[in-house]
Amino acid sequence: MALTHRSTNLLKPLSAAVPFTSSLRRLFSTDDATAITVETSVPFTGHKCDPPPRTIDTTPKELMTFFRDMATMRRMEIAADSLYKAKLIRGFCHLYDGQEAVAVGMEAAITKKDCIITAYRDHCIFLGRGGTLVEAFTELMGRRDGCSRGKGGSMHFYKKESGFYGGHGIVGAQVPLGIGLAFAQKYSKEEHVAFALYGDGAANQGQLFEALNMAALWDLPAILVCENNHYGMGTAEWRAAKSPAYYKRGDYVPGLKVDGMDAFAVKQACKFAKEHALKNGPIILEMDTYRYHGHSMSDPGSTYRTRDEISGVRQERDPLERIRKLILSHDIATEKELKDIEKEIRKEVDEAIAQAKESPMPDPSELFTNVYVKGFGVQSFGADRKEVRAILP
Amino acid sequence: MAVVFQGIGATAALTSATSVDSKKLYILSRRLVSETKSTFMVVRSDGRLNSGSNRRAQKLITNAVATKADSSPATKPGHELLLFEALREGLEEEMERDARVCVMGEDVGHYGGSYKVTKDLANKYGDLRVLDTPIAENSFTGMAIGAAMTGLRPIVEGMNMGFLLLAFNQISNNCGMLHYTSGGQFTIPVVIRGPGGVGRQLGAEHSQRLESYFQSIPGIQMVACSTPYNAKGLMKAAIRSENPVILFEHVLLYNLKERIPDEEYILNLEEAEMVRPGEHITILTYSRMRYHVMQAAKTLVNKGYDPEVIDIRSLKPFDLHTIGNSVKKTHRVLIVEECMRTGGIGASLTAAINEYFHDYLDAPVVCLSSQDVPTPYAGTLEEWTVVQPTQIVTAVEQLCR
Numbered sequence: 001m002a003l004t005h006r007s008t009n010l011l012k013p014l015s016a017a018v019p020f021t022s023s024l025r026r027l028f029s030t031d032d033a034t035a036i037t038v039e040t041s042v043p044f045t046g047h048k049c050d051p052p053p054r055t056i057d058t059t060p061k062e063l064m065t066f067f068r069d070m071a072t073m074r075r076m077e078i079a080a081d082s083l084y085k086a087k088l089i090r091g092f093c094h095l096y097d098g099q100e101a102v103a104v105g106m107e108a109a110i111t112k113k114d115c116i117i118t119a120y121r122d123h124c125i126f127l128g129r130g131g132t133l134v135e136a137f138t139e140l141m142g143r144r145d146g147c148s149r150g151k152g153g154s155m156h157f158y159k160k161e162s163g164f165y166g167g168h169g170i171v172g173a174q175v176p177l178g179i180g181l182a183f184a185q186k187y188s189k190e191e192h193v194a195f196a197l198y199g200d201g202a203a204n205q206g207q208l209f210e211a212l213n214m215a216a217l218w219d220l221p222a223i224l225v226c227e228n229n230h231y232g233m234g235t236a237e238w239r240a241a242k243s244p245a246y247y248k249r250g251d252y253v254p255g256l257k258v259d260g261m262d263a264f265a266v267k268q269a270c271k272f273a274k275e276h277a278l279k280n281g282p283i284i285l286e287m288d289t290y291r292y293h294g295h296s297m298s299d300p301g302s303t304y305r306t307r308d309e310i311s312g313v314r315q316e317r318d319p320l321e322r323i324r325k326l327i328l329s330h331d332i333a334t335e336k337e338l339k340d341i342e343k344e345i346r347k348e349v350d351e352a353i354a355q356a357k358e359s360p361m362p363d364p365s366e367l368f369t370n371v372y373v374k375g376f377g378v379q380s381f382g383a384d385r386k387e388v389r390a391i392l393p
Numbered sequence: 394m395a396v397v398f399q400g401i402g403a404t405a406a407l408t409s410a411t412s413v414d415s416k417k418l419y420i421l422s423r424r425l426v427s428e429t430k431s432t433f434m435v436v437r438s439d440g441r442l443n444s445g446s447n448r449r450a451q452k453l454i455t456n457a458v459a460t461k462a463d464s465s466p467a468t469k470p471g472h473e474l475l476l477f478e479a480l481r482e483g484l485e486e487e488m489e490r491d492a493r494v495c496v497m498g499e500d501v502g503h504y505g506g507s508y509k510v511t512k513d514l515a516n517k518y519g520d521l522r523v524l525d526t527p528i529a530e531n532s533f534t535g536m537a538i539g540a541a542m543t544g545l546r547p548i549v550e551g552m553n554m555g556f557l558l559l560a561f562n563q564i565s566n567n568c569g570m571l572h573y574t575s576g577g578q579f580t581i582p583v584v585i586r587g588p589g590g591v592g593r594q595l596g597a598e599h600s601q602r603l604e605s606y607f608q609s610i611p612g613i614q615m616v617a618c619s620t621p622y623n624a625k626g627l628m629k630a631a632i633r634s635e636n637p638v639i640l641f642e643h644v645l646l647y648n649l650k651e652r653i654p655d656e657e658y659i660l661n662l663e664e665a666e667m668v669r670p671g672e673h674i675t676i677l678t679y680s681r682m683r684y685h686v687m688q689a690a691k692t693l694v695n696k697g698y699d700p701e702v703i704d705i706r707s708l709k710p711f712d713l714h715t716i717g718n719s720v721k722k723t724h725r726v727l728i729v730e731e732c733m734r735t736g737g738i739g740a741s742l743t744a745a746i747n748e749y750f751h752d753y754l755d756a757p758v759v760c761l762s763s764q765d766v767p768t769p770y771a772g773t774l775e776e777w778t779v780v781q782p783t784q785i786v787t788a789v790e791q792l793c794r
Contacts, residue, residue: 115543117539146576147576148574148575148576148578149576149577150576151573151574151576152574152575152576153574156574156575158574158575158576158578158579159578160575160578160579165539165542165579166571166575167574167575168566168567169566170562170566173535173562173563173566173567175532175535176531176532176533176534176535176536176538176539176563177535177536177538177539177542177567178539179532179535179536179539180535180536180537180538180539180540180541180542180543181539181540181542181543183536183539183540183545184539184540184542184543184544184545185543186521187495187521187522187540187545188543188545206531207529207531207532207535210527210529210531210532210533211529211532211535211536213527213529214526214527214529214532214533214536217527218521218524369577370572370573370576370577371572371573371611371612372572372612372614372636373572373580373635373636374635
């Protein structure tokens with residue numbers, strides 16, 4: 001609502017100047033015109049490849065988009081936390097706050113025709129791929145209007161039309177699926193790539209190496225992204241992996257280590273990876289990131305790491321704060337405006353939750369829908385089948 | 394282009410006991426036959442349909458036949474081939490028809506397949522379409538499923554069904570459940586096939602019957618082929634189906650020879666095959682045990698029994714319609730299977746029959762299965778692991794007392 005108010009202000013002639021308007025003009029007039037150069041927090045480290053440069057060009061619009069998207073993701077996850085505690089979300093709920101830069105940076109580097117597949121920490125990637133807040137919350141609450149009709153839950157968000165392939169509960173099983181997506185892209189000769197995301201815990205799965213071997217063998221345009229938040233549920237990475245340098249684990253497959261809390265570093269790395277994958281086959285990206293919440297809502301997150309560590313990362317490396325500082329230092333918006341945007345997002349999220357709460361539970365008949373596809377046209381109604389019909393396509 | 398063909402001898406085969414059902418079927422088949430434009434009639438691959446005296450000719454045959462051929466019925470001799478060649482024919486026809494169909498598995502490409510089912514296909518279609526995978530069942534099955542999510546139609550060949558245990562997670566969670574958990578967004582039109590069953594002294598790990606493990610996975614269909622005719626038909630149907638289908642072949646049946654029609658035909662995935670109509674007892678079987686049952690049937694006929702033999706073909710879901718009609722006629726059921734006793738297909742089928750047709754049974758359902766032991770190497774022991782024709786004869790005699 002505040003936004004429409006602002007735009008009407010813009011339409012007013014300059015003579016009707018209000019101090020508020022001049023700052024608005026600054027906000028929106030520098031949209032795409034100026035290019036801003038930012039530097040990533042740390043340089044990239046490459047394994048069997050030349051890392052891309054640290055400096056990236058961006059625009060104020062992109063910065064604002066990053067801010068808005070990440071703030072929405074952050075707000076959604078925190079709201080999901082409260083909903084879980086209010087017992088509106090049940091089962092497992094794995095929250096992504098702290099890792100938003102990976103989702104946002106990746107989206108900025110690719111198109112909707114490229115595929116993304118991830119594990120169970122999928123709420124924000126779903127949002128990044130074009131999912132709406134309402135779809136997400138209704139699915140989390142198990143209602144009929146959810147993105148998977150209420151039948152998937154937190155770990156099974158999918159959006160086929162924007163190339164988001166989920167949403168998988170079993171650790172590591174999504175990586176061979178991701179290789180399959182890349183195989184299909186190569187088979188159909190499309191110039192697109194598939195990103196298969198997994199965590200530092202899944203990096204020790206055998207099927208990953210099997211999949212990597214096949215991807216490298218056939219030069220599939222697959223990019224394996226390890227979202228290394230340093231804890232596989234309750235086990236720290238140094239206790240689970242002999243070699244925690246996940247970007248090197250591909251051996252013959254090149255790798256890149258990226259600061260996953262810096263959205264621009266992620267964007268640069270994904271762009272680089274996409275170009276590489278289309279030419280040379282698979283590449284591994286290791287995103288050095290961190291999650292503030294525990295593994296899931298049933299994990300307090302503080303038994304295996306200290307609160308000082310969590311707050312330390314929040315203070316020094318928070319992805320949202322980094323973008324906020326960039327925006328403020330380049331005078332793209334004032335602090336108040338950013339706060340207003342955050343308030344607006346909070347309201348959006350609250351409205352989405354309210355709308356989601358009104359959505360009804362799935363009909364009991366939904367229990368039996370979508371188990372099979374009636375593609376072949378044969379219908380069988382159990383023992384009392386009245387008709388036998390076979391329709392060939 | 395709908396085609397269902399119920400067989401010209403349909404009405405004659407069923408007795409008055411089931412007259413209501415048969416009339417319904419007859420009317421249905423007549424109406425459907427008149428609705429379609431072309432004639433198509435390949436009822437039985439041996440072409441012995443028209444001999445009225447032969448009882449087998451009057452059996453109920455349900456085949457779905459595709460299109461064309463306005464030629465005179467049943468005079469086309471067809472061509473003779475072995476079961477693995479029939480599978481290959483079906484596979485090749487489907488690959489020709491749809492560019493999205495591809496095969497992946499160990500040694501399917503350059504080697505031609507360990508049972509020659511994919512011989513020469515790599516030369517014809519290229520290495521990407523007939524893909525030689527490394528020995529990584531879990532991931533290449535996962536890869537096939539991922540490819541299927543985008544619209545490809547891969548066929549995964551397990552060199553031996555037992556190796557697919559390594560891919561169980563992918564088959565169960567991703568293959569079976571993705572259509573449901575995504576709310577219908579993704580279909581997984583994948584076919585997983587391979588030889589299983591007890592062979593000739595292959596050892597315990599290479600003689601597994603996985604249909605018992607896979608049967609509870611929601612969202613998949615399972616079929617088992619037993620003759621070249623149904624192998625080709627089921628292969629084509631499985632490839633065209635939008636659901637994930639597991640096609641169980643048997644190691645010992647690959648060299649069976651039969652005459653199959655020249656015309657294109659597809660079989661119904663969910664239908665059972667009436668092998669031999671009868672009056673006294675219903676024998677339900679599938680895959681290799683069909684042949685043991687037919688061997689026992691010869692002995693039984695000499696002894697004066699009249700068994701009705703049904704090859705259930707569809708292991709998930711069961712064709713309870715055909716089975717039910719048979720039970721209502723004979724009132725006695727014997728299940729002969731190669732699965733283990735515990736938790737096998739026979740166990741589920743027994744439960745289903747007892748649940749739906751309890752009132753029609755004159756005797757308890759008897760299920761003859763393999764022993765609950767790992768298959769031994771020694772030939773004599775291996776013989777006694779599976780059901781032998783003599784055991785079938787004894788069981789029928791006891792049931793029909």
